[in-house]
Amino acid sequence: QLQLQESGPGLVKPSETLSLTCTVSGGSISSSSYYWGWIRQPPGKGLEWIGSIYYSGSTYYNPSLKSRVTISVDTSKNQFSLKLSSVTAADTAVYYCARLRLEQLAFDYWGQGTLVTVSS
Amino acid sequence: DIQMTQSPSSLSASVGDRVTITCQASQDISNYLNWYQQKPGKAPKLLIYDASNLETGVPSRFSGSGSGTDFTFTISSLQPEDIATYYCQQYDNLPPGITFGPGTKVDIK
Numbered sequence: 001q002l003q004l005q006e007s008g009p010g011l012v013k014p015s016e017t018l019s020l021t022c023t024v025s026g027g028s029i030s031s032s033s034y035y036w037g038w039i040r041q042p043p044g045k046g047l048e049w050i051g052s053i054y055y056s057g058s059t060y061y062n063p064s065l066k067s068r069v070t071i072s073v074d075t076s077k078n079q080f081s082l083k084l085s086s087v088t089a090a091d092t093a094v095y096y097c098a099r100l101r102l103e104q105l106a107f108d109y110w111g112q113g114t115l116v117t118v119s120s
Numbered sequence: 121d122i123q124m125t126q127s128p129s130s131l132s133a134s135v136g137d138r139v140t141i142t143c144q145a146s147q148d149i150s151n152y153l154n155w156y157q158q159k160p161g162k163a164p165k166l167l168i169y170d171a172s173n174l175e176t177g178v179p180s181r182f183s184g185s186g187s188g189t190d191f192t193f194t195i196s197s198l199q200p201e202d203i204a205t206y207y208c209q210q211y212d213n214l215p216p217g218i219t220f221g222p223g224t225k226v227d228i229k
Contacts (some may be wrong), residue, residue: 035216047156047164047207049218060216063121096163104170105211105218106154110163 002027004097004111012091012118018084022097022111029078030055035100037107038071038082040093048093052100053080087118122146124210124221132229139195141224143186143208151187154209157202158223164207168193195226203228 008020022036029036037052051061053071061069070083084091094115098107123146133139143153155168166175168184171191181196195202208221 037218039220046223047158047209047220049220052216052218062217098163101169104154104173105152105213105216106166106169106175106209107156107164108166108175110165113163 002099002109004099004109006095006097006111006114008114008116010115010117012087012116013120014088014118015086018082018087018091018095018116018118020082020095020097020114020116022080022082024078024080024099029073029080030075033102035060035102035105036073036080037098037100039096039098039107040091041096041113042090042093050082050084050095089118092116092118122149122210122212122219124208124219126208126221126224128224129222130225130227132227133198134229135198135200137198139198139202139226141193141206141208141226143191143193143221145189145191145210148188149210149212152211152213153184153186153191154211155182155184155193156207156209157204158207159204167206198226198228200228202226 003025012018035052038050053059068085073080094113096113097111099109125144151171153171156164158164172184205223205225207223
């Protein structure tokens with residue numbers, strides 16, 4: 001059974017960089033049938049796609065966040081990572097990593113999510 | 121950018137009722153539309169892909185239809201475990217891009 005697990009600091013100071021890692025187990029991140037993605041959800045609000053990456057390293061970002069986002073992949077560790085720079089309180093959210101099925105661009109497996117709070 | 125709207129934003133229905141949620145895209149998206157269920161404190165779960173295809177393991181009381189700009193998600197007989205927020209999600213292939221709708225919260229009356 002595929003599992004995804006987010007990890008990283010739960011508290012980030014304003015203007016600093018948020019860094020999270022997603023570890024994939026029970027399957028290979030190098031599968032040609034999937035992208036891997038990050039989605040966030042501010043408390044009490046809806047879902048926002050942040051960006052996605054293919055195992056080859058090709059990345060696709062939400063245009064509204066593109067200038068601050070970097071997603072990378074480490075196939076040797078079966079992990080992919082998110083960096084979001086210059087954070088503000090508006091970036092406080094639950095951050096999810098998920099597998100994105102290539103054919104329908106549907107997120108079919110999700111991590112449990114991790115709350116990141118931006119505060120001094 | 122493609123914008124997604126959902127209606128209603130919330131609804132309350134009785135167990136056994138038929139529940140319908142609509143999702144509208146700001147431009148033609150063919151059938152590039154997926155539906156998710158999110159229960160409180162949990163990650164979303166994929167229910168429907170490509171507008172009308174039921175994900176493996178999802179109960180048959182859930183269904184989806186539509187194409188172009190107008191889409192419908194239906195629960196044929198609402199069950200207590202269906203209490204959740206439901207999101208539509210559109211996708212573009214070239215380049216890959218994803219937008220979620222604002223969500224519809226479903227409660228039991």
